[in-house]
Structure formats: structure tokens, C-alpha cells
Amino acid sequence: MSKNILVGINSKYVHTNLAVRYLKGFTEANSDVKIEIYESNINNNLMKIIRDIAEKEPEKIFFSTYIWNKEIVFKITKELRKALKDSKIILGGPEVSYNPIEIMKENDEIDGIIIGEGEKIILNYLTKDIKDVKGIYYREDGEIKFNGYEELIENLDIVPFPxxxxxxxxxxxxxxxxxxxxxxxxxxxxxxxxxxxxxxxxxxxxxxxxxxxxxxxxxxxxxxxxxxxxxxxxxxxxxxxxxxxxxxxxxxxxxxxxxxxxxxxxxxxxxxxxxxxxxxxxxxxxxxxxxxxxxxxxxxxxxxxxxxxxxxxxxxxxxxxxxxxxxxxxxxxxxxxxxxxxxxxxxxxxxxxxxxxxxxxxxxxxxxxxxxxxxxxxxxxxxxISYKEICRLKDIEEAVDLYYNSNKFKYSVKFIIDNFYESPFKFFEAIGDYFKKRGYFDIGNRETAVFNYLVEFYREKSYEKEDIFLEFLKMDYLLLGKPGFYPEWIESVKDKEKYKSALEKMNFRTLREAYKHTEIERFKYNFVEMREEEVDILFDYRKEDRDFSVL
Missing domain, CATH: 3.20.20.70 (Aldolase class I)
Structure with missing residues (x-):
């Protein structure tokens, strides 16, 4: 059972905490002290995190504290103090480094706050008398003390691979x-x-x-x-x-x-x-x-x-x-x-x-x-800038994530902006206002629904050239992958003979495999030469960058 624990509470499951890994590696490479990593994330059950740490009965607990986990860390430390009366609770990281005395006065359960780069400080804290340790605010005889700043590591190569x-x-x-x-x-x-x-x-x-x-x-x-x-x-x-x-x-x-x-x-x-x-x-x-x-x-x-x-x-x-x-x-x-x-x-x-x-x-x-x-x-x-304008920018942020950052509307959104808006910002402002008015930001939006909302938006604005816009949107939809079904606004026309003939010339082991990884669709717009013309387009879904060609 480890007597020392480094705690990293990440913002998401997919993230890894680099800091605690550096601290563990440096401490164990330069001493006989063993130190354990406990990693979780802000979406996990708070009671489970507290219990997981408390059941280890550690002597010293070090928390990596950032803007995304500060509130949770402070909740955890308060409850841990009730369960672990004698454990030392130490915080480090940017969220506690600039007002350490104030934080320690307001939070009796915190025994110390590390200032700056932590490798040498934690190593010294675990291997020396506290009076000889720099870079940490600590409690002694009812007072908060600080022995000065620890020097930075000049030769970073001495820090082990994490x-x-x-x-x-x-x-x-x-x-x-x-x-x-x-x-x-x-x-x-x-x-x-x-x-x-x-x-x-x-x-x-x-x-x-x-x-x-x-x-x-x-x-x-x-x-x-x-x-x-x-x-x-x-x-x-x-x-x-x-x-x-x-x-x-x-x-x-x-x-x-x-x-x-x-x-x-x-x-x-x-x-x-x-x-x-x-x-x-x-x-x-x-x-x-x-x-x-x-x-x-x-x-x-x-x-x-x-x-x-x-x-x-x-x-x-x-x-x-x-x-x-x-x-x-x-x-x-x-x-x-x-x-x-x-x-x-x-x-x-x-x-x-x-x-x-x-x-x-x-x-x-x-x-x-x-x-x-x-x-x-x-x-x-x-x-x-007013609070109302900040809120409107929040809606625009969500609209940008849906209709730009998703990379799913490259043709259709460009068509709308080029034809009906003086600037891209004005379009995302308008679609953000539309989502807010309809309450679409407040519901879980499936992929097809976001396409449908753009059609609704287009029609509510009474924009011209709807038939061509729907061709652009259909192109975006077909580029997502082989469709399981078609929304009502897609007019689907397939030349099956031309499709089969094209597939027979492609590098597939069987015709069945070819149908599984491709699709054909008739368009009223030629997306290779970018002009209005009725063409059949073949989509190849084998690569992440969807390929298409005009037959």
C-alpha cells in the first residue's frame, strides 16, 4: 500500500495528466520513495473518488489543481479531511499558486501549497525536513510559513519519460x-x-x-x-x-x-x-x-x-x-x-x-x-460588449461547432453564405438566432436532424434557388458515408446499370463488397466543374477523405 498519492482529476476520460506522471517519475528516480498515481475525471462520481483515495489510507496526498477541476478538488479535500484526520493534503498547480496564504487561511484542511515547478519540491518534501524545503507554503505551530522559491530545473533531460x-x-x-x-x-x-x-x-x-x-x-x-x-x-x-x-x-x-x-x-x-x-x-x-x-x-x-x-x-x-x-x-x-x-x-x-x-x-x-x-x-x-451580446456569441459558438467545425456542411453552408450573406459571421449569427428561437440548442441533435434544421432555416428565410441548395446539401449528406436512409428533402435518383458498370471497373473483390463501400446518386449540379448540369456521381467510402467522381 502506497503512503503517497498523486491525484489527477482530468476534464475528460480521454485526457491524461502529464504533471502527476512527471512528479512520480522524478521522485522515484531520485529516491527510494514510492508514490502512486490516482487518476479520475470531473464527470465521475464524487463519493467514489473520495472513497477510492480514503481507502488507501495515504500519509500524503498531492492534488494537481487546474481551472477545470478546482471546485471538485476543494470538495474532495474537505471530505477527505473528515475521513483521514492525520493525512497531509497538499495542492499544486496554476489555480492555487497565486494566492496560497489566502487559500490556506480559508481552508483548514489544506496542509500545504506548492508554488511553481513541482518535481524538486515534492522530492525534497518527501525526503527532507520541512524546514529545508523550498517552494511550498506549509503550516507549523499555527502559522503559515514559506522558505523561499525553489530553482527551476535547468537540464530538463533529468526528468524521466512520463x-x-x-x-x-x-x-x-x-x-x-x-x-x-x-x-x-x-x-x-x-x-x-x-x-x-x-x-x-x-x-x-x-x-x-x-x-x-x-x-x-x-x-x-x-x-x-x-x-x-x-x-x-x-x-x-x-x-x-x-x-x-x-x-x-x-x-x-x-x-x-x-x-x-x-x-x-x-x-x-x-x-x-x-x-x-x-x-x-x-x-x-x-x-x-x-x-x-x-x-x-x-x-x-x-x-x-x-x-x-x-x-x-x-x-x-x-x-x-x-x-x-x-x-x-x-x-x-x-x-x-x-x-x-x-x-x-x-x-x-x-x-x-x-x-x-x-x-x-x-x-x-x-x-x-x-x-x-x-x-x-x-x-x-x-x-x-454587453452580457446580452456575450450570450449571443455563445449561440454563435454552438452554431459554428455544428455547421463549420463538424466539417459536414462544406458545400451547403458555403452556398448559403456566398449567395445570401454579406459575411460568414452574419450567417452564423442568423442560424444561432434561429436555433435559440426554436429551442434546438436545448435538445439532443442527431446528425440527420441538424441537416433538417438547415432546410427549415432556408425555407423560413424564403431564400431563392432552393432546388440547387438542396443539391449542395445532398452532396454534404452523401459525403458522410453510405446512407442508411434518406431525409424527405432528398430527391434520390439512381442509374443502377451505370452504377454496376462503374463498380465492375473498380478494385473490389466482389460486387457485394463494392455496393457496401460505394453509392451512386443523380445530381442537378456538377461538383467537379462547379456548374449546373445533370450528372451521376459515384461515392467511394473506403478512405476517411470521401472520394467522388462524375460518371
């Missing part, structure tokens, strides 16, 4: 990985801007780690480096290594500053196989005053050019933040249209969070910010 072989093979989990710590940028809303010291794992160590992922069959590796592409020689070397060791069905996710890509980098990225790399790019806003306030300098022409240049083979997520200083509702719409124009695969519409320890706190009184007093501390209003 995962077991079995964890690497779990295809149901997202594997998180870091090749560096710290961030040189000063974005005022971000916790990472506080530590501007950037340290890297060595190239040799990083490549060795990445080879483990590739060899194990890991599905998704998400780099948690705050900005991966800081040093061109370094990151190109890592990318070339990944390309040299390419394996299908694995994706590497990076957070990227796309402003600083040059022609050499762009040409390299054109060689990367589709879905092998996935980039998250923080645009946040294109409003000049907002960018100046948050200390984020986007070179808009270059950023747009770079994203458009690589969006055919790199899966791109572009981020926006609503509620920034000087960004009103209309201004946010312009930022949205800019991002939409890049053709990225996903638009991640987020809302500003007022996080303790960030410079954004200084704007609260200046711009009359109102925000949630509990996690996630999201903005409700400020001098530039």
Missing part, C-alpha cells in the same frame, strides 16, 4: 508531451506569460521520446509547449525527424505562432502527409487596439497567407477570444470573418477568462469587467 509502454498503446487516450517549458511572449490574459524563461529538453532526448510514440502505435500526441516554433533550427529538426519516421494513423498536435513562418518552413510543411500534423494557432483578434492591449502582435497579411498556404494538408485550429479590451460585438465579427477566410479546419471561439496572476486583472476596474467568481472565471460583460 509514460509506461501500456499507456502509450491506449488508443482511447490523448497523450500529452512537452519538449520545452516557459513562454517568451507576454499575452496579458495567459498564465504562461508569467514564466518567460524558456527551457528545452535536448534534441536527442526529444527525438528518443517521439520514437517511442511512433513505435507504440499512439494515436494522438499533443505537445503542450506554449509556442512550439520558437527556434527554427530546433523545430525543423524535430519535424524532419517525425517525417523521416512517418507512420500512418498518428497525429502530432502543436501550438504555433504562424506569423513567424518563412518560405523555407512553408515549403517544408507542404511535404507533410495529411493529418500527420495538427496546428493550433492563436489569432484571438484582429482589432489593433485589442492586440496592443493584450500584447499580441499579429501580422495579419502574413498570418493569413501562411495559413492558406498550408491548409490543404495541415489540420488547422484557429482560436478567437471574445471579451477582450476594445473588442465590441461588431469588431469581433470582423475577427471571425478574417479567420473564416483562411479556410482553416476549425474555428475555436473562446471567451476571455480573468485569471489571477495575469496582467488582465489590471483591466477589471479600468474597463468595468464583470466575470464569474468561480471557475472558469469567464467574462460576462465589459465597457465594450
Amino acid at each position: 509514460y509506461t509502454d501500456e499507456e502509450l498503446k491506449d488508443i482511447h487516450k490523448i497523450i500529452y508531451y512537452e519538449s520545452s517549458r516557459g513562454c517568451p511572449f507576454s499575452c496579458s490574459y495567459c498564465m504562461s506569460s508569467i514564466d518567460k524563461t524558456v527551457r528545452h529538453f535536448s534534441l536527442e532526448r526529444t527525438k528518443k521520446d517521439l520514437k517511442k510514440f511512433i513505435d507504440a502505435g499512439t494515436k494522438l500526441v499533443k505537445f503542450v509547449d506554449r509556442t512550439f516554433n520558437l527556434k527554427k533550427e530546433r523545430y525543423l529538426s524535430i519535424w524532419q525527424f517525425l517525417l523521416d519516421n512517418y507512420r500512418e494513423n498518428i497525429t502530432f498536435h502543436f501550438e504555433i505562432n504562424a506569423n513567424i513562418f518563412d518560405d523555407e518552413v512553408l515549403e517544408f510543411l507542404k511535404k507533410v502527409p495529411r493529418r500527420f500534423f495538427q496546428f493550433e494557432i492563436g489569432v484571438q483578434t484582429i482589432n489593433p487596439k485589442s492586440m496592443e492591449n493584450i500584447k499580441r502582435n499579429n501580422i495579419l497579411d502574413k498570418l493569413s497567407h501562411n495559413v492558406k498556404y498550408i491548409n490543404k494538408n495541415i489540420h488547422l485550429h484557429l482560436d478567437l477570444i471574445a471579451g477582450l479590451p476594445y473588442e465590441d460585438y461588431e469588431s469581433f465579427g470582423k475577427s471571425f470573418d478574417y479567420v473564416y477566410d483562411t479556410g482553416c479546419e476549425m474555428i475555436q471561439l473562446g471567451f476571455l477568462k480573468i485569471l489571477k496572476g495575469t496582467e488582465m486583472v489590471n483591466n477589471v476596474e479600468k474597463f468595468n469587467y464583470k466575470y464569474l467568481d468561480f471557475p472558469p472565471y469567464e467574462v460576462l460583460s465589459n465597457d465594450f
Whole structure:
């Protein structure tokens, strides 16, 4: 039975807690102390989590505390104290690092709070007298004491690789990985801007780690480096290594500053196989005053050019933040249209969070910010945007997830925007208003229902060219996969002889197999030459990227 437990309460089952794995590995590599990991998620039964931990009767319990689990962690610690009177309960992580004395005064059950990087602190706490341990607030003789800050680890290679072989093979989990710590940028809303010291794992160590992922069959590796592409020689070397060791069905996710890509980098990225790399790019806003306030300098022409240049083979997520200083509702719409124009695969519409320890706190009184007093501390209003407008953006966010980020309406939504809207933002605003009015956001929406709602919306607006729009929507529907049934708005016409003749020329073992993985449908629009014309289109569903051809 372990006397020490590291607790990670993740936001979803598919997530893995990188921090607790580092802490366990470092402690056990540098001492005889054994430490156990207990992992769960915020959707699990609270009583079960409490019982699971309490039944182990640990001497020391360490909680990894973040914005998504803070409230649950505090509930757990209060109940654990009732069951475990003598156990030491220690918290660490960004949600408790910036007001530790206040937290400990308000929560008697918490025995200590770790400040900053935890590996050396926990090792020392478990192997030395508390008076000799830096980096932790602790209780002694009724007082809260602190012995100063622990130095950061300069040589990150001494931190052991965090995962077991079995964890690497779990295809149901997202594997998180870091090749560096710290961030040189000063974005005022971000916790990472506080530590501007950037340290890297060595190239040799990083490549060795990445080879483990590739060899194990890991599905998704998400780099948690705050900005991966800081040093061109370094990151190109890592990318070339990944390309040299390419394996299908694995994706590497990076957070990227796309402003600083040059022609050499762009040409390299054109060689990367589709879905092998996935980039998250923080645009946040294109409003000049907002960018100046948050200390984020986007070179808009270059950023747009770079994203458009690589969006055919790199899966791109572009981020926006609503509620920034000087960004009103209309201004946010312009930022949205800019991002939409890049053709990225996903638009991640987020809302500003007022996080303790960030410079954004200084704007609260200046711009009359109102925000949630509990996690996630999201903005409700400020001098530039009202609560009503924030709520409307929430509806737009849901509409974007359904009709853009799902990648299921590429033809039909583009048709509507091109023909009837002055901007993409105005369309998503309209469809968001429609869903809100009909109550569609409040019910579980099956895939077919979301298609049906778009037809309803189109007809309620009395838009022209409905027959052509339905052809575009039918194309989107057929690209999902071989249909089990057809909605009432699809006019289905099949030339069975032409279908059979086409299949006989394809690479299938049997005709039965061919019918199973294909479909034919007559359209009034030629989607290869993009003009109105009656054609028969054959769909091939064997690949993830659905293929179709005009017969």
C-alpha cells in the first residue's frame, strides 16, 4: 500500500495528466520513495473518488489543481479531511499558486501549497525536513510559513519519460508531451506569460521520446509547449525527424505562432502527409487596439497567407477570444470573418477568462469587467460588449461547432453564405438566432436532424434557388458515408446499370463488397466543374477523405 498519492482529476476520460506522471517519475528516480498515481475525471462520481483515495489510507496526498477541476478538488479535500484526520493534503498547480496564504487561511484542511515547478519540491518534501524545503507554503505551530522559491530545473533531460509502454498503446487516450517549458511572449490574459524563461529538453532526448510514440502505435500526441516554433533550427529538426519516421494513423498536435513562418518552413510543411500534423494557432483578434492591449502582435497579411498556404494538408485550429479590451460585438465579427477566410479546419471561439496572476486583472476596474467568481472565471460583460451580446456569441459558438467545425456542411453552408450573406459571421449569427428561437440548442441533435434544421432555416428565410441548395446539401449528406436512409428533402435518383458498370471497373473483390463501400446518386449540379448540369456521381467510402467522381 502506497503512503503517497498523486491525484489527477482530468476534464475528460480521454485526457491524461502529464504533471502527476512527471512528479512520480522524478521522485522515484531520485529516491527510494514510492508514490502512486490516482487518476479520475470531473464527470465521475464524487463519493467514489473520495472513497477510492480514503481507502488507501495515504500519509500524503498531492492534488494537481487546474481551472477545470478546482471546485471538485476543494470538495474532495474537505471530505477527505473528515475521513483521514492525520493525512497531509497538499495542492499544486496554476489555480492555487497565486494566492496560497489566502487559500490556506480559508481552508483548514489544506496542509500545504506548492508554488511553481513541482518535481524538486515534492522530492525534497518527501525526503527532507520541512524546514529545508523550498517552494511550498506549509503550516507549523499555527502559522503559515514559506522558505523561499525553489530553482527551476535547468537540464530538463533529468526528468524521466512520463509514460509506461501500456499507456502509450491506449488508443482511447490523448497523450500529452512537452519538449520545452516557459513562454517568451507576454499575452496579458495567459498564465504562461508569467514564466518567460524558456527551457528545452535536448534534441536527442526529444527525438528518443517521439520514437517511442511512433513505435507504440499512439494515436494522438499533443505537445503542450506554449509556442512550439520558437527556434527554427530546433523545430525543423524535430519535424524532419517525425517525417523521416512517418507512420500512418498518428497525429502530432502543436501550438504555433504562424506569423513567424518563412518560405523555407512553408515549403517544408507542404511535404507533410495529411493529418500527420495538427496546428493550433492563436489569432484571438484582429482589432489593433485589442492586440496592443493584450500584447499580441499579429501580422495579419502574413498570418493569413501562411495559413492558406498550408491548409490543404495541415489540420488547422484557429482560436478567437471574445471579451477582450476594445473588442465590441461588431469588431469581433470582423475577427471571425478574417479567420473564416483562411479556410482553416476549425474555428475555436473562446471567451476571455480573468485569471489571477495575469496582467488582465489590471483591466477589471479600468474597463468595468464583470466575470464569474468561480471557475472558469469567464467574462460576462465589459465597457465594450454587453452580457446580452456575450450570450449571443455563445449561440454563435454552438452554431459554428455544428455547421463549420463538424466539417459536414462544406458545400451547403458555403452556398448559403456566398449567395445570401454579406459575411460568414452574419450567417452564423442568423442560424444561432434561429436555433435559440426554436429551442434546438436545448435538445439532443442527431446528425440527420441538424441537416433538417438547415432546410427549415432556408425555407423560413424564403431564400431563392432552393432546388440547387438542396443539391449542395445532398452532396454534404452523401459525403458522410453510405446512407442508411434518406431525409424527405432528398430527391434520390439512381442509374443502377451505370452504377454496376462503374463498380465492375473498380478494385473490389466482389460486387457485394463494392455496393457496401460505394453509392451512386443523380445530381442537378456538377461538383467537379462547379456548374449546373445533370450528372451521376459515384461515392467511394473506403478512405476517411470521401472520394467522388462524375460518371
